[in-house]
Amino acid sequence: MKEILKGNIQVIEKIDDWKEAIRISAQPILKKQYIQSSYIESAIQNIEELGPYIILVDGVAIPHSRPEEGVFSTSSSLLIIKNGISFSPKTEDVKLIFFLAAKDNSDHMDLLKRLSGLLLDNEQLLDQLLLCSSSEEVLKLL
Secondary structure, three states, X not given: XXXXXXXOEEEEOOOOOHHHHHHHHHHHHHHOOOEXXXXXXXXXXXXXXXXXXXXXXXXXXXXXXXXXXXEOOOEEEEEEEEEEEOXXXXXXXXXXXXXXXXXXXXXXXXXXXXXXXXXXOOHHHHHHHHHOOXXXXXXXXX
């Protein structure tokens, strides 16, 4: 994940809206033209329709959509929100948003597997990521 996230990590104190958090989280890969803006809006629409299914573990969201919605290159980005953002009254506030964009189903499964392994195999990593104040610090942890 380190090589995929390099140059795609942002740290902010707070944000008031989960939709805006998703848009901000995707900005690094949008600027690199790995995705179209329609892909970001599709990811938001999925959450509006299906609920916060993208929250895989407490405090971590993994927004994504279908490749045909505007993915040019498989990529991922990370937004750390120090104060967290609510996606739903039924879920814990999200502090880490890993925005995923996969050009096909195989890459999608590979990204999810790598990210799940990273997060589930090391519970302390989540706490350590939240202490980071720069992308350089995040990369050192990974």
